[in-house]
Structures are given as C-alpha cells and as structure tokens.
Amino acid sequence: MIKKFILIISLFLSFSSSAQEGYKLKKVDFKGNNQIKSSELENVTSLEAKNVFDKLQFWKKSPTYQEELAVKDLENLHKIYQSQGYINVKIKDSLVVDEKKMSVRVYFIIRENSPTRIKSFVWEIEKSDSFEEKNILKILPKQKLAKTNDIFTDKAIYNLMERTQNSLKNQGYVYAQTKAIFKIDTINKTVDVKLKVSQGDKYVNGKISFEGLKQVSEKLLSKRINLKQGDVFSAEKLNEAQSRAFNMQLFKYITISPEKDSTQTHIIDYKVKLEELNKWDLNLGLGYGTEDRVRAQILLTKRAFLGGIRQLNLGIKTSYFEPINTYLKFRQPNIFADKVDFIWNPYYSKERERSYNVERLGANFTLEKKLNKKASTFLTYNIESSDVTKTIESSDSNSEITEGVNKKSGLIWGYQYRNVDNYFSPTSGWYAQSLTSYNGLGVKTEHPYFKLLLDGRTYQPLWRRWVFAGRLRMGYIASTNNTTLTPIEDRFLLGGGNSIRGYQRNSISANTDKNSETVGGNSMLEMSVEARFPIYNALEGVLLGDAGNVWAKSGQYRLNDLKYGFGIGLRYNTPIGPLRMDVAAPVWDTFKMQLYITFGHAF
Known part of the structure; x- marks a missing residue:
C-alpha cells in the first residue's frame, strides 16, 4: 500500500x-x-x-x-x-x-502536516444467486465509514469491515468477506474509499453432537444451548449459546464448534466437547490477616441439586471478628425468564465489635438478573432477628446500645456495573454499585429505616505499568418513624485495611472519644487513592491515601471534619489475586503506625 x-x-x-x-x-x-x-x-x-x-x-x-x-x-x-x-x-x-x-x-x-480526508465512500456488493443486492444492503451496518471531508483513519475502516462481516454472519452468511480499496490523492490529500462485500452462501443450523457427556442429560443441555435445527445460522447466537452452556456451572470446560456438513449443502452442524465437573465438591480454606487473624472456611457444593442446573452451597466461615458465619445458598436459574435466577439464602452469624456483639439469624429471598456481561441487578426480601449484647469494654452510663432482640424485614435493591480489564488487579476501567434498602415491611420492627450505599471506583493507566486507582463511597441511613434511632448493628463504621488505613478496623465512629462506645453513624463518606507502580517482576509498590468519617445525623457530611491516613504498601501478584502488605498512619490524630497484611487490593 x-x-x-x-x-x-x-x-x-x-x-x-x-x-x-x-x-x-x-x-x-x-x-x-x-x-x-x-x-x-x-x-x-x-x-x-x-x-x-x-x-x-x-x-x-x-x-x-x-x-x-x-x-x-x-x-x-x-x-x-x-x-x-x-x-x-x-x-x-x-x-x-x-x-x-x-x-x-x-x-x-x-x-504533522495536513491530514488526509475522505472524498467519497461507496459499497460494492458481489453478485450472488442466493440473495439480492437490495436485501444485502438492509443487513449492512447503517452507519457508514464517515462523512465526506472527515479525517481518514485505519481504525474507522477496520471497525466498519468488522461490523459488516458480523452483520452478515449473524444472518447466515458464514463465509462473508469484506475488502477495502483506497484511491489516494497525495496532492490534494484526499482518499476515495470502496468497501467490497462478498456474502457467499446462506447457511442454516444442522444437527448437534456431544462428546464427553456422562451424567448431564443431553436433552437438558440441548435445551440450554437452544440452536434449533433449520434456524438461520448466527454467530451472535452461537456465542450466546456457548455462554449459557458454561454458566450452567456443570462443566470444567465446554466448547461448541460449528462444522460444515459434508453431505448436505448450506448446513452447519455443531460439535459440543465438554468435561463435566463432579456433582459434589468440598473446598477448604485457611488464611491469616492482621485484622481477621486466623480465618478458615469450608464450602460444600452440590451441583444438579434436585436435577437440572440447580445448585446448593453450604458454607461455614470463622475469623476473629466473625467467630461463626454459616449459610445455605440454593440457586434456581431461569426461574421466570432467561438470566433471572431465584436464590434462597438462610444464614446464622456472630459478629464481634469493640462495644457490642451481634448474633444474626435470618434469610434472603432474591431475584437476580444479569443484564449483560458487565451489569446485573437484584431484588431481595430479607427477614432477620438480630440479638445485640454489650461487651466488657462498653461502660457508658448513657449508652446508645440497647441490648435485646431486634426483628427486621424489608426489601433491598442492588445494581452493579463492572467494566475493568482484570478482576483481581485492574489497570483500567471502572466499577459502580448501589444498594438501596427499606426495613419495615412484613414483620413488625421497632426501628424501621431507609438505607442507601453508593460505591464508585476508577482505574486509570498513567505511565508504563503505573496505575491510578480511586474510590468514593457514600452512605446514608435514616429512621422512618417518629424517632431518630436506627439499629446499632446496621450503622456505618470506618477504619481498617479495606477502609481508612492508619486506623484500626471499625474504630471510626460518630463519637471519637477513645473511652466512649463505638456506636457508628447514620452518614458516611469515604475516599481513597492509590498510585500502583512496578518494582520487580510480580512485585509492585503502592503510595496510598484515604480520607473519610461518619456522622451521627442522617445526611450530615462535613468535609472539614474528615480523618486522613497515608502510607505505602507492597503487592505480590498471584493467580488468585495480590498478597498485600500496607503500612499507614493517621494525619492530625495521634500518630500510630498500623500494619495490614491480607489478600486482595483494598478496592
């Protein structure tokens, strides 16, 4: 060229x-x-x-x-x-x-000199016995390469060629080809663009054969793949079928390969190769963190529970701040429609805070929908009994902590969007989550409330392998009856390795007196920034800064009343996420270094 x-x-x-x-x-x-x-x-x-x-x-x-x-x-x-x-x-x-x-x-x-601009753009459709030119033009992308006099770029051409081929392949033209032809005028710095399209023959779906099926029903898998014989071939539908089959969580791997039928013309058969997972799985985990101390986990999974693609999990966790957390999780995929799952999740836990302990017994009934590859949403009805008891450290005569059982029930709506390049160690993209809940539906509760939690994160590449990471969290909780009281166990607390570093876990409360109770707050604001940079091979360094606070009144956010923590850290990247060590200290409060050792980024 x-x-x-x-x-x-x-x-x-x-x-x-x-x-x-x-x-x-x-x-x-x-x-x-x-x-x-x-x-x-x-x-x-x-x-x-x-x-x-x-x-x-x-x-x-x-x-x-x-x-x-x-x-x-x-x-x-x-x-x-x-x-x-x-x-x-x-x-x-x-x-x-x-x-x-x-x-x-x-x-x-x-x-730089002047750029080359587009003078003209035309399609050229190769004649075919299987389809008329006017019908092919209906399939082609509506958006042309660019307007006349726009700057001529390779990216625009290749994107259009790709969109054209994809459009044709989604309409049965498996072997569609595109070719760009340019006529460049170097004197006037213009280019005439012609895009030649060869659609080839149109194909339909044929038979599906399976290799590796042992316990899973062929009928069940065929229904999930849903590539019906005689339907027009579509590359997009093939990718969706691949995704649906893998999301059954019954296979170590599964591939769906299209193959041209050698005995019939215009037929595409499919060969499905797979390896099934065990019906029963037992996973054991043991770890250590400077906050959780020794932590352990047992997870028992039963696949194809009660037949089909239902799944049942039994989990037991323990750590210093959560001595017991045991739960069942039953998932029924596609209960009302495709990508809508029903989840039943009874649980029992004990939690340890500085001024009180909480014993929770409850259940969640959830409808979860995956909107696309990046976004999902859910609606949960939660019913819970929380038993709060004071600890020895709590001796305030005007205590806000009310001991006893608090019965609660309500709705929780959540939305999550994740668009990052790497799940464990993102270097570009962003993440957003919102949780909105109303407690006071169904079971009569003493302290009904409305709660909102927003969480936004961004990851931006700077220099070579340098990454800027930022997070902003905001919380609000307010009573919905005549009192201003909200459940102590559902208020906001900050501080710790995944919060404002430089402070101990959940030590930042609306009342900052060291001798007073840690009762949390009804408003929360938290900000964090990190500069992540390479050191050697899998070892990385981090410069970090956190700021935030919690306030007693609902909707109260005072930027002149923030607490700050700054420090440095190390990350050693592993296939399951980074091993993290951070050292940080508060600013303008009593100087005391805090060490955090755990797995995974803070955000």
Whole structure:
C-alpha cells in the first residue's frame, strides 16, 4: 500500500544517529505533536528514561540508549500517525549527547502536516444467486465509514469491515468477506474509499453432537444451548449459546464448534466437547490477616441439586471478628425468564465489635438478573432477628446500645456495573454499585429505616505499568418513624485495611472519644487513592491515601471534619489475586503506625 512506501521513505530520510550504544538515557520527549498527546506516543515507543517516580527506585539501573530501539520507535510513531490520517507526517530524532556524563537526550521532532480526508465512500456488493443486492444492503451496518471531508483513519475502516462481516454472519452468511480499496490523492490529500462485500452462501443450523457427556442429560443441555435445527445460522447466537452452556456451572470446560456438513449443502452442524465437573465438591480454606487473624472456611457444593442446573452451597466461615458465619445458598436459574435466577439464602452469624456483639439469624429471598456481561441487578426480601449484647469494654452510663432482640424485614435493591480489564488487579476501567434498602415491611420492627450505599471506583493507566486507582463511597441511613434511632448493628463504621488505613478496623465512629462506645453513624463518606507502580517482576509498590468519617445525623457530611491516613504498601501478584502488605498512619490524630497484611487490593 501507499502508506508502507511513504513509511519506508520517511524512515530513510529522517533517521540519523551518532550516539554511542550504552549511554545513559536521560530524557525522551516529543516536539511538534499537536494532534496526538505525548502520553499516547509514549505507549508505542520503547525508549524510556526514568521519571520522577522511577528515580525513587534507586535500586533500578538507569535505561541505556539503543539505536535499534530508536529505529523501531520512529517506525511506530509513523504508524500511529498514519493510522489516524496523517499519511504525510515527517518525523526525525534529534540527539543531545553529554560525553562527560556519558548520557543522551532523545527528542522526536514531528511535522504533522495536513491530514488526509475522505472524498467519497461507496459499497460494492458481489453478485450472488442466493440473495439480492437490495436485501444485502438492509443487513449492512447503517452507519457508514464517515462523512465526506472527515479525517481518514485505519481504525474507522477496520471497525466498519468488522461490523459488516458480523452483520452478515449473524444472518447466515458464514463465509462473508469484506475488502477495502483506497484511491489516494497525495496532492490534494484526499482518499476515495470502496468497501467490497462478498456474502457467499446462506447457511442454516444442522444437527448437534456431544462428546464427553456422562451424567448431564443431553436433552437438558440441548435445551440450554437452544440452536434449533433449520434456524438461520448466527454467530451472535452461537456465542450466546456457548455462554449459557458454561454458566450452567456443570462443566470444567465446554466448547461448541460449528462444522460444515459434508453431505448436505448450506448446513452447519455443531460439535459440543465438554468435561463435566463432579456433582459434589468440598473446598477448604485457611488464611491469616492482621485484622481477621486466623480465618478458615469450608464450602460444600452440590451441583444438579434436585436435577437440572440447580445448585446448593453450604458454607461455614470463622475469623476473629466473625467467630461463626454459616449459610445455605440454593440457586434456581431461569426461574421466570432467561438470566433471572431465584436464590434462597438462610444464614446464622456472630459478629464481634469493640462495644457490642451481634448474633444474626435470618434469610434472603432474591431475584437476580444479569443484564449483560458487565451489569446485573437484584431484588431481595430479607427477614432477620438480630440479638445485640454489650461487651466488657462498653461502660457508658448513657449508652446508645440497647441490648435485646431486634426483628427486621424489608426489601433491598442492588445494581452493579463492572467494566475493568482484570478482576483481581485492574489497570483500567471502572466499577459502580448501589444498594438501596427499606426495613419495615412484613414483620413488625421497632426501628424501621431507609438505607442507601453508593460505591464508585476508577482505574486509570498513567505511565508504563503505573496505575491510578480511586474510590468514593457514600452512605446514608435514616429512621422512618417518629424517632431518630436506627439499629446499632446496621450503622456505618470506618477504619481498617479495606477502609481508612492508619486506623484500626471499625474504630471510626460518630463519637471519637477513645473511652466512649463505638456506636457508628447514620452518614458516611469515604475516599481513597492509590498510585500502583512496578518494582520487580510480580512485585509492585503502592503510595496510598484515604480520607473519610461518619456522622451521627442522617445526611450530615462535613468535609472539614474528615480523618486522613497515608502510607505505602507492597503487592505480590498471584493467580488468585495480590498478597498485600500496607503500612499507614493517621494525619492530625495521634500518630500510630498500623500494619495490614491480607489478600486482595483494598478496592
């Protein structure tokens, strides 16, 4: 293509290097880049000098200048500009060498020139006996490549080609092909774009064969896959069938492969290969954390409970702050409609706080719907009996803690959206969750209330492998009767390894007197930021800061009354998440270092 020819000529004319191999690389910078940010250009270059944060890592060797990498960087810079329509870009490197210090500074001088713009765009449909051209045009994406005079970019072309092929494959044209043809006017800097479409023959679904089925019913799996014989082939429906089959949670793996029928024309058969999971599973877990201390877990799973794809879990957990937590969890998928699950979850637990203990006995009845790959929502009816008892540390004569049983029931609505690149250690994307509950429906309760909890997180890549992580949490709880009292066990508390670091777990309460009870608050605000950076291989470092507080009154948020904690941390990445160690201390409160060792990021 013309782009490749221009790229070769540009590299030949622009590159000249007199720096010696092995000199310290002091700086890499870009000059003249008005249309593309330097941070984007840094992502495609290999030459990298130490930044301010890298210099703090004194044990790391300074990078050196390598001519081979400089040549590659020039090539990549040309590619990124040309992919965004700047075909006539001129780029050269300028080197400033310090012979005494044996160091070199590299500057990439960029002359962007005017971009190439689209002059015209047309479809060209290959004639076929199986379908008329006017009907094919109805299938093609409605959005064209771009408007006339828009900048011509590779990304727009490839996206349109992909959308076109996907549209055709979802209508039975399994072997549809697209080809882009360009006519570039280098003088006027315009391009005529023609997209040739070859749809091929139309196919329908054939038979399904299975390999590896032992205990699971073939009829059950066929119904779940739902690729009916005679229906028009669709790549989208095939992917959905693959997802539905795997989400049955009955298989270690399952693949659905389309195969052209050798005996019949225009037929696509499917071969399903799988390996079943055991009907019974027993998982044991044992761990240690500076807050939970020794913690243990037993989880017993019964798959295909009562037949079908129902599942029953029995779990038992124990730790210092939660001496006992035992529960059953029964899940019935697709109870009313596809992707709508019913969950029954009875539970019993004992919780230990500084000023009181809580014994809970209750059950949740939940309808959960997966909206798409990133979002889900649920509605729960909860019924619970909470027994609160004071601890020895609580001796306040004007105690807010009322001992005894508090019966509660109500609705909880939740929504979750997760769009991150990695579940355990995200480096880009964001996460949002909301929980809204009303306690006071059904069973008569002494303290009905409304509660709202919002949680938002963002992850943004900074420099190479540096990541900014931020979190904002906000809570509100208010009584819905004539009193202002809310259940002590449902109020907000802050502090600890997953909250405001520098403070002990759940030590931040509406009353901050060390000798008073820890009774929580009806309003909560919490903010956290982390700068995560690489150290060596799987080892990472973290600079962290947290802020927040809880207040007694509902809807009271005083930004001049926040508590702050700052510190540093280490992360060692493992396949099941990072092993974490943080050291932090409060600011403007009594200085006392807190050490947190546990698994997983704080957020």
